[in-house]
Amino acid sequence: MGVLFINKTILKNGLQIVLGAFIYAVAINDFLIPHQIWEGGVTGLTTIGYYALSIPPAVTNFVLNGILMLIGFRFLDKKTIWYSLWAVVWISAFLRLPPLLNYHTTQTIIPAIAGGVLMGISMWIIFRGEGTIAGSTILAKIMNRYFGMKNGSAMLMFDLCVAIPSAFIIGFQNMILTVIELYVSAVVLNGLLSRFGARKAVTIISSRTDEITSELSQLLQQGITLISAKGYYHQEKRPMIYAICTDKQVAQIVPLVSSIDPDAFVIVDNVHSVKGEALEKIL
Structure with missing residues (x-):
């Protein structure tokens, strides 16, 4: 093989x-x-x-x-x-x-x-x-x-x-x-x-992290990262959801998150996702 x-x-x-x-x-x-x-x-x-x-x-x-x-x-x-x-x-x-x-x-x-x-x-x-x-x-x-x-x-x-x-x-x-x-x-x-390996990075801050993570896992069928975070003003600890996805998946993620938590804060960034050994291909 x-x-x-x-x-x-x-x-x-x-x-x-x-x-x-x-x-x-x-x-x-x-x-x-x-x-x-x-x-x-x-x-x-x-x-x-x-x-x-x-x-x-x-x-x-x-x-x-x-x-x-x-x-x-x-x-x-x-x-x-x-x-x-x-x-x-x-x-x-x-x-x-x-x-x-x-x-x-x-x-x-x-x-x-x-x-x-x-x-x-x-x-x-x-x-x-x-x-x-x-x-x-x-x-x-x-x-x-x-x-x-x-x-x-x-x-x-x-x-x-x-x-x-x-x-x-x-x-x-x-x-x-x-x-x-x-x-x-x-x-x-x-x-x-x-643009080699270009992807979107989605960061989600919500009080309903478990529900959103569960739905995203079924939707994306890939790994999702939870990042420990702490708000400065209220000193409240809350995990942030971080995932790498395609443009098409972003179009599905945003309405899904809004349907679960209308007050969720969603950040979408352009990133270059590539394995370390292939990093020189994007430079």
Whole structure:
């Protein structure tokens, strides 16, 4: 059973990474390269190689990412690096495909934003598959692991180191578009990562704790926590009910509590509920 679970996990992660790699390549081939919008990090360097030396992006991407993954072997989990290698292989393969959308426009802000959104989505999918796209994401993962910096923010920092000097090659306007694309990508990635495992935390203060807890237990079919509390003004001890649930469950909980105790005090907060070992996925 354990081996079967591991195989299913590997298969699921592998397929997610392939999907993410495909979306990543579409962003590059259909939105960025045709409109001379660069990327940061390794992808930006592959674009330099393409425009300045006519080196195929797939070749440069594979070589430079290979070097960075050797660094990753030293500082990151080996599993992450193997998944990243899988991502690099598929990104390199998909980059060889001709443009699928053949989208062209003189309104270059559109491909900059669209490319940034697709890049952010693709990296999120790959991160969910426990991999990276190598390049600056390897460095970002290292910054995240050892310094607590958010993945998207760390990536943006490293990518700008390549993107800003590119103004001397692609011009100031395209450099600005590149910075916009990188910023959009980082915002999308951080936003999606922060929503991983998002849940609602419900805190209930009532004089009819036992009745409410009993009903909630039947409704939620999950653990409920009772927290010992003491009111300052009346010095009255009373347990608070604390539960983690989904948006749909909150819609059921509130009327249920009100029907038992109309004077109950209910607090609903947004939280990120995730096992400790997966905490880095939301950062």
